[in-house]
Structure formats: structure tokens, C-alpha cells
Amino acid sequence: MMGLKESLLKYELQREIEAAKKLEKKEQYDKAIKHYTRAAAIYRRLAYNAPVEKAQTMFDRASRYENIVKYIRHRESVESLKEMSPSVQNEIIQSIIVSEKPETEWNEIGGLGEAKRTIKEAIILPFIESKPPFVKAQRTILLYGPPGTGKTLLAKAASNTLDATFFDARASSLLSKYFGESLKIIDFLFKKAKEMQPSVIFMDELDSLGVRRGADVSEATRRVVGQLLIEIDGFNTGREEKILIIAATNRPWELDEALISRFQKKIYVPLPDFEARRSIFKIHLSQAELKGVSFDKLAELTENFSGRDIANVCQEAVIRMVREENPELESLTSKQLEEYVLKYRPLVLDDFKRVIEEIEPSVKLEEIEKFEQWGKEGFFESKREEKEKLYERLADLERKKKSLEKAKEMIEKEFLQRTIEKDSFNKMLNEYEAQLIQIKAEIEEIKKELGKPPSD
Ligand SMILES: Nc1ncnc2c1ncn2[C@@H]1O[C@H](COP(=O)(O)OP(=O)(O)OP(=O)(O)O)[C@@H](O)[C@H]1O
Ligand SMILES: [Mg+2]
Known part of the structure; x- marks a missing residue:
């Protein structure tokens, strides 16, 4: 049984880590380092007092936070990873993508019966060797729901059940400031996950890769999403690997549709009833x-x-x-x-x-409505506004096309009756024709975008 002193320490620990992450996100690195360092120290203290079988995990965690500190310092002092020696590079990448064996049990998660069942099903299948070829496991899962509802817990419990290596690949840490690093990190992540199977790749804060089309995002983010799409595609279609990708977000509407669609299973993690x-x-x-x-x-x-x-x-x-x-x-x-x-x-x-x-x-009630709405809309809510605009434009173009065609018809009739000024009529006709071609092309483009069949 956990002593009071120990639970106080754990409480403090949690606060340090939360504060550190927040500050890191705000790019207040000096302050973040202080909190990470304190977290590491607390883990060491806990390790000294822990029973042997737990002590190793505690020490690992302590060094994990020490590594993060190292990484942040490096990030401040060198221009890019390329300037570091390969062993330092490796160490830094490892600290970004932390691997561990979580100890979360299903019974430490209250409620969420539906979500638990779905995840359990999803994770069990790939591990059954003998099954007919048409039984395919769903190995990419997106958990979405308000903050603090158990998404991370679910991912950890899944990992624990599989006795898998858990790769904590927060999306924000994949988004390295230096584009070259990001791709390297992602590459490393998927390679390592394969190497250390069974693995769970947990991509938390997926929304920090929020790149709804048209939104103002950096080229680097786009490239990272692109690379992730490729990795996940290869993974969805590839041969059975004992790797599960679980992503979590509390702002699903900010996600790129292409990215959302890659997840075979989407699970809502609601507020507890x-x-x-x-x-x-x-x-x-x-x-x-x-x-x-x-x-x-x-x-x-x-x-x-x-x-x-x-x-x-x-x-x-x-x-x-x-x-x-x-x-x-x-x-x-x-x-x-x-x-x-x-x-x-x-x-x-x-x-x-x-x-x-x-x-x-x-969590505010309006937010809950937003989640439920997003789920109901079949995950396309994020694109609704964009689509509505396209439909408007389409209707507009169809109208223009009709009137142009009518005008053209009339001119052609006139043209046949006329004997003089044929040239200027011809010119007008050509102009109309060119406009029509342009409009038709745009109509086809929009239809493609909206997933409608072409006109003819
Ligand atoms: N269903 C639950 N059962 C038991 N504890 C819970 C549950 N949901 C949340 N908690 C408590 O809240 C903490 C945070 O939960 P968790 O990290 O899983 O939330 P999250 O959904 O991942 O949130 P975020 O979207 O902010 O990342 C847990 O460590 C746990 O103490
Ligand atoms: Mg979480």
C-alpha cells in the first residue's frame, strides 16, 4: 500500500510534469527545465524507496526527464541535430520518443465500457496467430474527447495488456523546429517500434498537427503530416505487425481530414456519467x-x-x-x-x-456539444464550411454556364442571318467559347473536390 508521503510526492511529481510541459509548449525553456529537473529528482527519490521490482521503472523515468532537459538545452545551443555526433543524435531522439512499459490496468479506468471493449478487441486480434486471412485487425485508433477523460490511460492500459513497448510520441515533439529533424524522428520512431515489437505508438496531442486545408500552417508541419500519412498507410496495408497506433486529440475538428481518415477506428471518450x-x-x-x-x-x-x-x-x-x-x-x-x-x-x-x-x-458544456456534433457529422464537420462554399460556387458557375450557352446560341443564330460584321461576331463567339471551357473545367474541379461524378 502506498504511504501518504509517497502519494504526496507523486502529487508533487504530477504538478511538476504538468507545469514543465506547459512551459515547454510556450517555449519558456529555462523554466521548463527547472520543472523537469525537479520531476527527475522526485523520481529518483521514489526509486530509492520503491520495492526492487518498481525501482528500475522509476530510475528509467528519472533519466527520461533528465534526457528531456538535455534535449532542450541542446535545442537552445545548436542550430540543428545534424551538427551533433550520431550518438548524441540518437540519445536526443530517444528522449523525444520515450519508450516505456506502462503499468496502467483496465480496472484503474472508471467507466468507458464501450471504449475499453473496442480497444480490447482491436488489440487482441493482431496477436492471434491463427486466423483466416479475411479477419483483419484494426490497428490504428483515434481517441477523441474532452481533456482529462482517460484517453492517455486507455492507451497505456492497451500497451500494458500487450506487454508492449510504449512509444510516447507526442505530436508536438514530432514537430521539431528543424524540418530535417522531424522526418528523422518519425523515421526512427517507426523503425524502433518495429524493432521492439510488440509496440504501441501513442501520438498524443494529434491536434498540434492540425492542418485543415487552407489553414495557415508551416511547410514543415505539412511535410510531417505527409510523412505520417505515408507511414500509417504502409502500416494499414502492410503485413501483420504487432504494432498498434493510438492517437488522441481533444480538438478533433482541427485535424486534417486525410489524417483522420487513416484511422481505422475512431472512439469517443466522453465525460463520465x-x-x-x-x-x-x-x-x-x-x-x-x-x-x-x-x-x-x-x-x-x-x-x-x-x-x-x-x-x-x-x-x-x-x-x-x-x-x-x-x-x-x-x-x-x-x-x-x-x-x-x-x-x-x-x-x-x-x-x-x-x-x-x-x-x-x-470542460464547458458547449465544448461537449461540439464533440458530439463532430462525431455525428461522420467526422466531416471540420470541412463543412469549406464544402458549403464550394457548393455555392458550383451553383454560381452552373448559372453562368447556362446563360453563356444561351447567349452563344442566340449569337450563332444571328450570325447565320448576318452578312456584314461577321468578323466581330466570330470574335465574340470565340470569346464565349473560351469562357465556357474555363467554367466547365472549374465545375469539374469542384465536383471532384466534392466527390461528385463528372457531368459527362
Ligand atoms: N476514466 C477515468 N478513470 C480514472 N481516472 C481517470 C479517468 N479519466 C481521467 N482520470 C484521471 O485523470 C488523469 C488524466 O487522465 P488522462 O491523462 O487519461 O486524460 P486525457 O483524456 O488523456 O486528457 P488530455 O486530453 O488532457 O490528454 C488520469 O491520470 C487519472 O488520474
Ligand atoms: Mg492525454
């Missing part, structure tokens, strides 16, 4: 001492809360209780901390109520 909230509370409080706390009541009080919100409520309630019971904690030196015995009491409903009252659900 009453039952799911109940079980998420149970999961997160499985080790806590409670007195008179009803899970029904907790679920009732947290409508519209995400799994992450609920996890935060639980942690916050514990932390506040600890603070209350140990007012002297803050003033202790680290030497004293080592010997300190933490005082605590069971948690009561009021501890939770206080926290819940202060926490706003992190």
Missing part, C-alpha cells in the same frame, strides 16, 4: 481511509466533472487534511522530514464538499 464518476471516485480513493463518505453523493455533487477533475478533488482533499493535521510540516528541514511521522485522520464527506465547491468543471 453518474456511474462512471462513482467508479472513478472509488478508484482514486481505494487507498484512502474514509468515514461516512458515500460514493453516490460524491458522484451526485460532481456533474460535468472530468476524470481528471475528480482525481484532483481526491488529491486536494487528502492534501488539505494533511496540512490541517500537520501544521508544522512546512517549517521542517529536509533532515527532519525524513524522520517525520505524518499525522492523519479519515476523510469525511465535508472534506470533499469543500473542495468540490471551489473547483469548476474544467
